[in-house]
Amino acid sequence: xxxxxxxxxxxxxxTIETLALQDINLQVAKGEFLSIMGPSGCGKSxxxxxxxxxxxxxxxxxxLDGRGVSDYNSRKTxxxxxxxxGFIFQSFHLINDLSVIDNVELPMLYxxxxxxxxxxxxxxEALAAxxxxxxxxxxxxxxxxxxxxRVAIARAVVGKPNIILADEPTGNLDSQMGDExxxxxxxxxxxxxxxxxxxxxxxxxxxxxxxxxxxxxxTQVV
Amino acid sequence: MIKHILKLIWNRKGSxxxxxxxxxxxxxxxxxxxxxCIKNFRAYFSPYGYEVENLWVLKQQATNLxxxxxxxxxxxxxxxxxxxxxxxxxxxxxxxxIPFSGSMWTNGGDEMGFDFYTTMxxxxxxxxxxxxxxLREGRYFxxxxxxxxxxxIIINQKISEDFFDGGSMIDSILKLGDAEYKIVxxxxxxxxxxxxxxxxxxxIILTKQxxxxxxxxxxxxxxxxxxxxxxxxGRVVFNVLKTExxxxxxxxxxxxxxARDTWVPIIIFLVIGTFLILNIALGLxxxxxxxxxxxxGEIGVRRAMGAHRGEIIRQFVLEIYFVALAAMALxxxxxxxxxxxxxxxxxxxxxxxxxxxxxxxxLLITLVVxxxxxxxxxxxxxxxxxxxxxxx
Ligand SMILES: Nc1ncnc2c1ncn2[C@@H]1O[C@H](COP(=O)(O)OP(=O)(O)O)[C@@H](O)[C@H]1O
Ligand SMILES: [Mg+2]
Numbered sequence: 001x002x003x004x005x006x007x008x009x010x011x012x013x014x015t016i017e018t019l020a021l022q023d024i025n026l027q028v029a030k031g032e033f034l035s036i037m038g039p040s041g042c043g044k045s046x047x048x049x050x051x052x053x054x055x056x057x058x059x060x061x062x063x064l065d066g067r068g069v070s071d072y073n074s075r076k077t078x079x080x081x082x083x084x085x086g087f088i089f090q091s092f093h094l095i096n097d098l099s100v101i102d103n104v105e106l107p108m109l110y111x112x113x114x115x116x117x118x119x120x121x122x123x124x125e126a127l128a129a130x131x132x133x134x135x136x137x138x139x140x141x142x143x144x145x146x147x148x149x150r151v152a153i154a155r156a157v158v159g160k161p162n163i164i165l166a167d168e169p170t171g172n173l174d175s176q177m178g179d180e181x182x183x184x185x186x187x188x189x190x191x192x193x194x195x196x197x198x199x200x201x202x203x204x205x206x207x208x209x210x211x212x213x214x215x216x217x218x219t220q221v222v
Numbered sequence: 223m224i225k226h227i228l229k230l231i232w233n234r235k236g237s238x239x240x241x242x243x244x245x246x247x248x249x250x251x252x253x254x255x256x257x258x259c260i261k262n263f264r265a266y267f268s269p270y271g272y273e274v275e276n277l278w279v280l281k282q283q284a285t286n287l288x289x290x291x292x293x294x295x296x297x298x299x300x301x302x303x304x305x306x307x308x309x310x311x312x313x314x315x316x317x318x319x320i321p322f323s324g325s326m327w328t329n330g331g332d333e334m335g336f337d338f339y340t341t342m343x344x345x346x347x348x349x350x351x352x353x354x355x356x357l358r359e360g361r362y363f364x365x366x367x368x369x370x371x372x373x374x375i376i377i378n379q380k381i382s383e384d385f386f387d388g389g390s391m392i393d394s395i396l397k398l399g400d401a402e403y404k405i406v407x408x409x410x411x412x413x414x415x416x417x418x419x420x421x422x423x424x425x426i427i428l429t430k431q432x433x434x435x436x437x438x439x440x441x442x443x444x445x446x447x448x449x450x451x452x453x454x455x456g457r458v459v460f461n462v463l464k465t466e467x468x469x470x471x472x473x474x475x476x477x478x479x480x481a482r483d484t485w486v487p488i489i490i491f492l493v494i495g496t497f498l499i500l501n502i503a504l505g506l507x508x509x510x511x512x513x514x515x516x517x518x519g520e521i522g523v524r525r526a527m528g529a530h531r532g533e534i535i536r537q538f539v540l541e542i543y544f545v546a547l548a549a550m551a552l553x554x555x556x557x558x559x560x561x562x563x564x565x566x567x568x569x570x571x572x573x574x575x576x577x578x579x580x581x582x583x584x585l586l587i588t589l590v591v592x593x594x595x596x597x598x599x600x601x602x603x604x605x606x607x608x609x610x611x612x613x614x
Contacts, residue, residue, distance in 0.1 A: 046608075049608045052526065054522075054525065054526050054606075054607040054608045054611070055606070055607075055608035074530060074531060075530045078525070078528050078529060078530035079528065079530075081525075081526060081527070081528045082527065082528020082529075083528070087526045087527070089611070093519060093522070093523045093526075093611065094523075095520050095523060097230055097233040097234050098229065098230065098233065099229075099233075102226065102229060106523070106524065106527050107527040107528055109223060109226055109527075109529075110524075110527060110528040110529050110530075110533060111528075116225070139233075155527070159528075
């Protein structure tokens with residue numbers, strides 16, 4: 001499903017050069033739930049962003065769904081992200097000026113073939129699936145952290161992507177809320193067969209996934 | 223997408239109020255400046271009704287000192303001799319008001335059963351022809367008119383439209399005070415004050431030479447005539463009147479000099495208006511840059527969700543333009559009250575200037591807003607999505 005080959009990433013600023021990833025090789029099978037762990041700054045987010053086509057590797061190959069994507073133009077990668085990928089972030093990244101339902105329908109907005117009515121239906125469905133059916137017209141600021149992350153999950157799944165990339169999805173949540181969010185991801189993986197790659201700091205969460213990869217200073221140690 | 227953008231605008235109303243207010247005032251300022259300028263430009267370039275080029279006015283005082291019989295003879299001789307010069311095409315005496323001299327004479331009354339008024343200029347039988355007044359119907363004065371039972375008059379079309387039904391007026395009688403005039407010609411236009419005035423109801427009557435009503439000689443000269451002809455005219459004045467005291471006014475120059483009084487405020491308004499627009503554009507630019515940089519996280523999210531650059535640009539530009547549209551709509555509604563409620567005294571022509579000004583302001587602000595919104599939006603859209611998310 002995801003095939004990362006010899007991927008390196010260097011960030012260059014005027015003064016320093018950071019080697020964020022070094023020669024990473026990683027395969028994720030269809031339907032797999034993989035977790036990535038490692039100390040802060042070791043390149044986990046960078047790796048996830050590269051898998052999600054919102055960042056480009058300095059060298060190496062990225063294959064998604066059996067297709068090499070390095071030669072995709074920006075329009076095509078945007079399309080790919082829209083149709084195949086769902087993102088969940090540690091800090092939720094909801095748009096505060098939009099109501100919950102409007103946040104959830106965001107990915108559908110960039111699909112010209114989906115009507116407004118369909119968008120509404122799909123978003124309501126996705127919200128219901130994360131237990132927030134009665135919060136549609138709330139604004140993010142009126143929700144708890146756990147609820148916000150559930151909204152973000154609804155947004156990530158509304159377009160029925162094949163892959164979900166979650167960057168420390170429980171990092172800002174207390175353990176009970178974290179467990180709830182984790183359970184939703186597990187259900188998604190088990191019931192829908194969605195491939196999930198999740199970065200986490202929490203050993204307990206990592207234990208619940210199929211496989212664990214550890215990074216250290218940009219290199220893969222396990 | 224449109225609905226999505228409208229929701230965003232509504233939910234961000236706190237920060238959009240400022241933008242709205244700024245654009246609203248900008249619209250009002252542009253409207254006022256452009257209404258003033260359009261009015262004057264259109265007036266300046268609308269027809270005078272005659273050829274201003276190559277018209278000279280020969281002024282002298284000598285004949286005024288003569289008694290009326292000698293006066294008439296001297297005037298006739300002067301006109302004949304001037305006409306005989308090479309480069310003079312026609313000549314006629316002008317009375318009461320020379321074009322662009324800054325003076326006018328208005329006459330009016332209710333003898334016809336309604337309030338009637340007209341500014342009046344006078345001249346001899348060759349005056350209208352020398353001016354080159356364009357007639358839409360009827361004729362110029364002739365020698366026979368001096369002996370006509372009812373005094374002849376040439377009116378402009380404006381009189382026919384303002385006071386009558388706009389139809390043919392030939393042979394109709396105008397009553398003004400004790401006098402009666404019979405209309406022999408209708409001119410397309412007659413404007414003669416400074417080139418910026420709206421056309422007034424104006425008429426030309428035949429001057430009575432024996433009463434010294436017309437002293438200044440209006441002369442149409444061949445194109446390209448210059449100092450040589452002026453000198454030749456000087457010699458004629460000296461031969462006929464034994465005086466060197468005379469002067470020649472070139473009407474075109476007179477018109478330009480009197481128009482300067484109006485050009486100055488127009489230019490000042492234009493400069494102030496341009497300066498204001500530039501200021502507002504810069505302010506807008508800054509505000510939009512700031513707003514969009516504040517929304518980097520949103521840009522990153524949208525990009526991650528599959529928006530491509532063009533969609534980001536479109537969203538931001540439309541968001542800002544819709545706010546501008548609302549502000550301009552309010553401006554248009556207010557501006558329309560001026561002609562609709564008749565807040566200023568004006569005819570349809572003057573009101574049409576207001577409509578043009580509204581249209582112009584709308585277009586200009588649309589351009590400025592879209593221009594100012596495009597660059598910051600593009601800048602935002604060009605951000606690398608990972609970076610945009612990172613910088614949240
Ligand atoms: N946009 C960037 N510019 C420069 N350096 C960056 C950028 N993003 C990340 N880095 C650096 O790359 C390294 C890996 O970052 P990241 O992938 O965010 O780590 P993690 O998610 O494991 O905490 C860090 O040293 C970080 O400072
Ligand atoms: Mg990270």
